[in-house]
Amino acid sequence: xxxxxxxxxxxxxxxxxxxxxxxxxxxxxxxxxxxxxxxxxxxxxxxxxxxxxxxxx
Amino acid sequence: xxxxxxxxxxxxxxxxxxxxxxxxxxxxxxxxxxxxxxxxxxxxxxxxxxxxxxxxxxxxxxxxxxxxxxxxxxxxxxxxxxxxxxxxxxxxxxxxxxxxxxxxxxxxxxxxxxxxxxxxxxxxxxxxxxxxxxxxxxxxxxxxxxxxxxxxxxxxxxxxxxxxxxxxxxxxxxxxxxxxxxxxxxxxxxxxxxxxxxxxxxxxxxxxxxxxxxxxxxxxxxxxxxxxxxxxxxxxxxxxxxxxxxxxxxxxxxxxxxxxxxxxxxxxxxxxxxxxxxxxxxxxxxxxxxxxxxxxxxxxxxxxxxxxxxxxxxxxxxxxxxxxxxxxxxxxxxxxxxxxxxxxxxxxxxxxxxxxxxxxxxxxxxxxxxxxxxxxxxxxxxxxxxxxxxxxxxxxxxxxxxxxxxxxxxxxxxxxxxxxxxxxxxxxxxxxxxxxxxxxxxxxxxxxxxxxxxxxxxxxxxxxxxxxxxxxxxxxxxxxxxxxxxxxxxxxxxxxxxxxxxxxxxxxxxxxxxxxxxxxxxxxxxxxxxxxxxxxxxxxxxxxxxxxxxxxxxxxxxxxxxxxxxxxxxxxxxxxxxxxxxxxxxxxxxxxxxxxxxxxxxxxxxxxxxxxxxxxxxxxxxxxxxxxxxxxxxxxxxxxxxxxxxxxxxxxxxxxxxxxxxx
Numbered sequence: 001x002x003x004x005x006x007x008x009x010x011x012x013x014x015x016x017x018x019x020x021x022x023x024x025x026x027x028x029x030x031x032x033x034x035x036x037x038x039x040x041x042x043x044x045x046x047x048x049x050x051x052x053x054x055x056x057x
Numbered sequence: 058x059x060x061x062x063x064x065x066x067x068x069x070x071x072x073x074x075x076x077x078x079x080x081x082x083x084x085x086x087x088x089x090x091x092x093x094x095x096x097x098x099x100x101x102x103x104x105x106x107x108x109x110x111x112x113x114x115x116x117x118x119x120x121x122x123x124x125x126x127x128x129x130x131x132x133x134x135x136x137x138x139x140x141x142x143x144x145x146x147x148x149x150x151x152x153x154x155x156x157x158x159x160x161x162x163x164x165x166x167x168x169x170x171x172x173x174x175x176x177x178x179x180x181x182x183x184x185x186x187x188x189x190x191x192x193x194x195x196x197x198x199x200x201x202x203x204x205x206x207x208x209x210x211x212x213x214x215x216x217x218x219x220x221x222x223x224x225x226x227x228x229x230x231x232x233x234x235x236x237x238x239x240x241x242x243x244x245x246x247x248x249x250x251x252x253x254x255x256x257x258x259x260x261x262x263x264x265x266x267x268x269x270x271x272x273x274x275x276x277x278x279x280x281x282x283x284x285x286x287x288x289x290x291x292x293x294x295x296x297x298x299x300x301x302x303x304x305x306x307x308x309x310x311x312x313x314x315x316x317x318x319x320x321x322x323x324x325x326x327x328x329x330x331x332x333x334x335x336x337x338x339x340x341x342x343x344x345x346x347x348x349x350x351x352x353x354x355x356x357x358x359x360x361x362x363x364x365x366x367x368x369x370x371x372x373x374x375x376x377x378x379x380x381x382x383x384x385x386x387x388x389x390x391x392x393x394x395x396x397x398x399x400x401x402x403x404x405x406x407x408x409x410x411x412x413x414x415x416x417x418x419x420x421x422x423x424x425x426x427x428x429x430x431x432x433x434x435x436x437x438x439x440x441x442x443x444x445x446x447x448x449x450x451x452x453x454x455x456x457x458x459x460x461x462x463x464x465x466x467x468x469x470x471x472x473x474x475x476x477x478x479x480x481x482x483x484x485x486x487x488x489x490x491x492x493x494x495x496x497x498x499x500x501x502x503x504x505x506x507x508x509x510x511x512x513x514x515x516x517x518x519x520x521x522x523x524x525x526x527x528x529x530x531x532x533x534x535x536x537x538x539x540x541x542x543x544x545x546x547x548x549x550x551x552x553x554x555x556x557x558x559x560x561x562x563x564x565x566x567x568x569x570x571x572x573x574x575x576x577x578x579x580x581x582x583x584x585x586x587x588x589x590x591x592x593x594x595x596x597x598x599x600x601x602x603x604x605x606x607x608x609x610x611x612x613x614x615x616x617x618x619x620x621x622x623x624x625x626x627x628x629x630x631x632x633x634x635x636x637x638x639x640x641x642x643x644x645x646x647x648x649x650x651x652x653x654x655x656x657x658x659x660x661x662x663x664x665x666x667x668x669x670x671x672x673x674x675x676x677x678x679x680x681x682x683x684x685x686x687x688x689x690x691x692x693x694x695x696x697x698x699x700x701x702x703x704x705x706x707x708x709x710x711x712x713x714x715x716x717x718x719x720x
Contacts, residue, residue: 027241030244044240
């Protein structure tokens with residue numbers, strides 16, 4: 001494992017498990033729309049809110 | 058992504074349909090398309106960017122449709138001009154077609170329709186039309202990277218000029234997976250703000266009031282940040298305008314020499330400013346570390362008076378503070394002074410005596426040690442003042458050098474102003490105005506930074522207060538937990554971003570250096586600055602001004618390094634969440650234009666290794682010789698662009714280009 005990966009793992013290991021899933025899902029949601037020139041109509045903020053709501057109850 | 062073929066139908070000088078197929082072979086990954094000047098090489102490069110993004114960078118860009126095809130048409134006939142590109146990406150096969158239809162009306166009037174674009178993809182035998190092709194194209198090959206992958210060798214040297222850093226930064230972020238983190242940070246922050254608004258609906262009056270205050274602070278912060286972004290852009294534009302004027306002054310006979318002198322002085326001034334910053338930093342460090350010594354004078358003097366002649370029994374030994382140390386020395390059989398200690402020897406007995414007189418029985422050892430300590434403080438104070446003096450002297454010297462150079466620059470400016478040339482004086486006036494506005498913008502940014510700092514502190518304070526309020530309803534508590542989740546994640550993503558950014562910079566630096574050494578004959582060093590600026594240094598570690606050819610090589614090395622790194626990430630067996638990477642083709646028009654024979658050979662030898670697919674569009678004269686020699690064995694496909702000269706072909710007396718495969 002590279003030093004960078006170790007550092008990232010170290011940061012992630014300090015997070016509660018639910019937060020790691022939220023982070024993963026946020027990144028996936030962002031990836032879906034990453035190459036859109038215009039973010040209008042993507043509701044990405046609402047999507048992130050839904051992801052958080054699903055895990056933090 | 059790999060390109061399979063391009064079809065040009067009545068596009069610029071390409072009459073009827075011309076097809077060029079690209080090599081996808083791993084061992085022969087180069088496709089060469091060569092032609093004489095005016096045969097349509099740059100039009101071919103532009104056909105790619107028109108097809109993918111609808112962008113054209115050619116003179117008379119409105120004249121897309123082949124002239125002869127319009128002439129051939131009868132009234133009410135329609136003529137199609139189109140470019141379609143077949144390509145594959147992640148096992149999907151795509152056909153992208155952009156076309157424009159023109160209808161010939163009476164009296165040779167032409168009516169042009171709107172360009173249409175269609176993207177079709179095939180996977181496992183099924184074919185489907187993609188409804189929003191722009192998004193899909195941007196996903197496969199982002200538009201802001203088009204100048205990197207479809208690059209014009211005659212223009213590409215912009216990359217290594219001063220104003221290339223923004224383009225460089227964006228390209229790196231995009232390819233190396235930093236943009237996804239950057240966007241996530243922003244949007245998760247937005248989500249947190251929205252949760253806070255929800256909190257307002259459930260909280261008590263104190264909470265609501267606090268949230269309103271926080272929202273107000275956040276909105277002010279946002280305004281300042283927006284203003285700052287705008288100012289930074291303005292600063293960049295102003296800097297570019299200044300650079301342009303300075304370049305113009307360098308090429309006017311009357312101002313050339315003075316402008317060159319001024320540039321030299323500007324360079325010296327920059328160096329002095331950097332040195333001054335360094336000295337200031339050192340001064341800060343020295344003062345924060347040893348500044349207390351400046352206040353030790355009275356206490357040290359008073360202490361010296363108090364402990365003077367206060368030793369009474371003569372049993373004090375410097376360095377000895379505890380009985381265990383004496384026991385230790387006896388056990389080892391050797392004293393601090395190096396004398397061997399044997400049982401019942403003189404030294405042995407003396408140590409035992411000393412042990413008896415350790416504090417609190419006698420204070421001699423403590424007094425001796427304290428006196429030593431006082432001497433150390435005095436010594437350190439002396440050194441501190443000496444160091445301070447030395448740094449201050451350096452600072453004063455540099456400040457005076459700075460003043461002198463500023464005066465010299467002003468002198469040069471006045472000389473330029475006095476020049477009896479309207480052109481020069483108008484440029485100098487413009488430059489002065491720009492310099493004033495540059496300073497004003499810089500000052501405003503400084504002020505805004507200060508405001509941002511203050512607001513951020515205040516905001517943090519309010520957020521802490523808000524967290525402390527316990528008397529909130531269940532729903533409010535839930536909203537609060539969600540806010541905290543968002544804030545924690547933003548912090549986590551920022552930490553990861555820092556790590557990733559550092560790694561990307563290191564990896565890219567290594568790869569650029571590797572490629573650059575391979576391409577450039579001179580032993581220059583290429584460095585990527587904190588701001589992602591490409592700088593080149595000579596053996597004496599001085600920044601070098603590059604020739605057009607060297608700039609071209611620098612840019613090629615950079616693009617090659619990015620493509621190579623993106624490919625490496627893509628092919629990694631175990632990938633991290635942000636290491637997407639990708640396969641990108643390199644389509645180059647005239648990459649050897651400004652290069653001498655040796656550099657052509659070097660580039661030709663190395664460029665095919667950097668990408669899975671290299672398409673070289675080149676003039677016949679640039680192709681023949683060392684380039685052909687190096688690339689011959691790597692060619693998978695070769696085309697010749699045949700230009701029909703109407704003066705020579707009486708049967709077809711019109712201009713057109715045919716792409717003919719060389720077998």
